Amino acid sequence: xxxxxxxxxxxxxxxxxxxxxxxxxxxxxxxxxxxxxxxxxxxxxxxxxxxxxxxxxxxxxxxxxxxxxxxxxxxxxxxxxxxxxxxxxxxxxxxxxxxxxxxxxxxxxxxxxxxxxxxxxxxxxxxxxxxxxxxxxxxxxxxxxxxxxxxxxxxxxxxxxxxxxxxxxxxxxxxxxxxxxxxxxxxxxxxxxxxxxxxxxxxxxxxxxxxxxxxxxxxxxxxxxxxxxxxxxxxxxxxxxxxxxxxxxxxxxxxxxxxxxxxxxxxxxxxxxxxxxxxxxxxxxxxxxxxxxxxxxxxxxxxxxxxxxxxxxxxxxxxxxxxxxxxxxxxxxxxxxxxxxxxxxxxxxxxxxxxxxxxxxxxxxxxxxxxxxxxxxxxxxxxxxxxxxxxxxxxxx
Numbered sequence: 001x002x003x004x005x006x007x008x009x010x011x012x013x014x015x016x017x018x019x020x021x022x023x024x025x026x027x028x029x030x031x032x033x034x035x036x037x038x039x040x041x042x043x044x045x046x047x048x049x050x051x052x053x054x055x056x057x058x059x060x061x062x063x064x065x066x067x068x069x070x071x072x073x074x075x076x077x078x079x080x081x082x083x084x085x086x087x088x089x090x091x092x093x094x095x096x097x098x099x100x101x102x103x104x105x106x107x108x109x110x111x112x113x114x115x116x117x118x119x120x121x122x123x124x125x126x127x128x129x130x131x132x133x134x135x136x137x138x139x140x141x142x143x144x145x146x147x148x149x150x151x152x153x154x155x156x157x158x159x160x161x162x163x164x165x166x167x168x169x170x171x172x173x174x175x176x177x178x179x180x181x182x183x184x185x186x187x188x189x190x191x192x193x194x195x196x197x198x199x200x201x202x203x204x205x206x207x208x209x210x211x212x213x214x215x216x217x218x219x220x221x222x223x224x225x226x227x228x229x230x231x232x233x234x235x236x237x238x239x240x241x242x243x244x245x246x247x248x249x250x251x252x253x254x255x256x257x258x259x260x261x262x263x264x265x266x267x268x269x270x271x272x273x274x275x276x277x278x279x280x281x282x283x284x285x286x287x288x289x290x291x292x293x294x295x296x297x298x299x300x301x302x303x304x305x306x307x308x309x310x311x312x313x314x315x316x317x318x319x320x321x322x323x324x325x326x327x328x329x330x331x332x333x334x335x336x337x338x339x340x341x342x343x344x345x346x347x348x349x350x351x352x353x354x355x356x357x358x359x360x361x362x363x364x365x366x367x368x369x370x371x372x373x374x375x376x377x378x379x380x381x382x383x384x385x386x387x388x389x390x391x392x393x394x395x396x397x
Contacts, residue, residue: 039341040366043088043348045325046295047258048132048206050088050348053341054362055298055327057352058091058136058209058263062380063387064108065118070096072108073118079388081122083359085129088348091209091263091298094138097196098189100149101217103140105167105380110137110196116203123204134207134261135200139189141217142178142226143271154178155185157221157243158228162272164215167380186233189217190246197251197260207259207295208251210244214304215271218244218262222281225274241285248292257293261327265300266313278312286322296325298350304330319345334365360392369393 040052061080065071084090095110096102102109109115119135126133142156147168156178165172181189197208212218220226221243227234233242244262251260266275266282275281289297301315302308308331319326328346337349355361357374364371378386 037338037342039338039349040362043325045089045327045348046207046261047256048089048134048295050132051130052088052362053348054087054337054365055329055348055350056084056087056090056355056361057298057329057350058093058211059352059356060093060104060107060380061387062104062106063382064106066106069112069114070099070102070107070109071112071114071118073121076384076388077118078121078125081133082125082129083388083392084355084361085126085131086360086362087131087355088362090126090131090133091350092133092135092205094136094211095196095200097137097139097192100144100152100155101139101141101192102148103144103166103216105148105169106382110135110199110203111192116199119200119203119205127204132206134209134259135196135203135205136209136211136263137193137196137200138211139192139217141220143175143216145173145176147173155181156217157181157226157233160226160228162215162226164272180229183231183233186243186246190243190250193247194250194254197254201255201259207255207261209296209298210247210251210260210262212244213263213265213270213298213300214268215273218247219265219273222285223273223275223278225272225276237281237284240281241288244285245288245292248289248294252292252294258295260294261296261298261325262289262294263298263300265304267302267310268300268304268306270304275312279314282313282318283321286318290321290323294324296327296347297322298327298329301328301330316345334368337365356386357390359388359390363393367393 043050043053095108098111123133142154144154145166145168147170154176159178159180161177162175164175200208222240227240232239266278302310325347327348327350329350332349340346353374357372358364372390375386
């Protein structure tokens with residue numbers, strides 16, 4: 001909306017005050033309002049209609065019920081997602097496609113009937129509030145520990161142990177040496193992703209995002225820092241992209257390309273992962289994703305949670321090349337987000353930590369209101385503290 005005759009509210013004026021008449025020049029003035037900004041306008045992401053272009057990024061919060069089998073759906077889980085349903089699109093916390101895909105304490109799954117039932121009231125609450133939600137489905141590969149997988153050794157493309165640590169119920173421990181997956185193992189995991197996508201739709205999600213970023217299993221196959229294979233899943237760029245594309249093809253066959261996205265982080269060093277030529281690897285992958293017509297790519301621009309200025313990949317090229325929705329992430333503030341969407345450098349912007357502390361983030365961004373500060377001490381702790389108790393604007397007032 002652009003207002004040709006726009007006045008601010010003058011509540012301090014006398015009731016008898018009369019505005020002077022507009023002259024012909026005044027009538028030609030148009031003043032854009034915050035509501036005119038594309039960031040706050042509706043959009044279409046593949047087959048999903050969204051009310052605005054603000055995305056809630058996937059956020060591990062470690063509050064699923066482990067005793068019941070990594071099941072979500074408690075009252076506080078429902079309230080957490082409901083509070084944040086002002087986002088045009090919510091991407092759920094990482095949701096493992098198998099018990100072996102789990103890499104954090106109390107993360108939810110999407111492979112059992114109980115988990116599907118647990119997600120249903122969450123997706124319903126999001127829809128009732130006018131938002132849309134996709135499930136981020138993942139397998140962490142080597143970024144886990146037997147303490148989290150029921151005693152089973154972690155798996156990976158190759159038996160390369162990452163120099164990183166993970167939190168378990170026994171404290172923070174070094175990652176273990178993973179077992180290299182066989183070709184038969186790989187086919188089984190591709191099938192687990194496909195079941196996860198089907199289960200997500202059964203649970204009421206509007207689609208899925210594959211977690212192909214931050215050093216987890218799909219990313220491990222893509223990058224030569226972890227993938228030392230010499231078979232059809234290793235070596236050449238085409239071979240290293242094979243697993244990712246087989247997973248993409250499987251979930252597309254299950255739920256349709258218009259409800260499928262993927263998260264990518266071409267240059268992040270997260271979880272001790274690297275690649276000798278990320279532009280070539282991810283450039284090839286993006287061109288292949290174009291052929292499949294997926295809904296979106298969710299890019300971590302730079303180092304996850306760190307510097308945006310990391311060399312090795314041209315995100316402007318990716319924006320121009322990818323035919324679907326480009327969702328940008330990593331360190332965006334209000335002005336950066338407004339500018340990126342307004343100028344076309346991104347179609348939508350994903351916010352992570354700001355959504356943790358500001359359940360009504362869209363309203364705060366629209367009004368340029370003060371933001372709550374997130375408390376990292378409660379990111380992964382049990383209970384409602386730091387989860388559903390951040391004040392909204394009306395409560396703060």
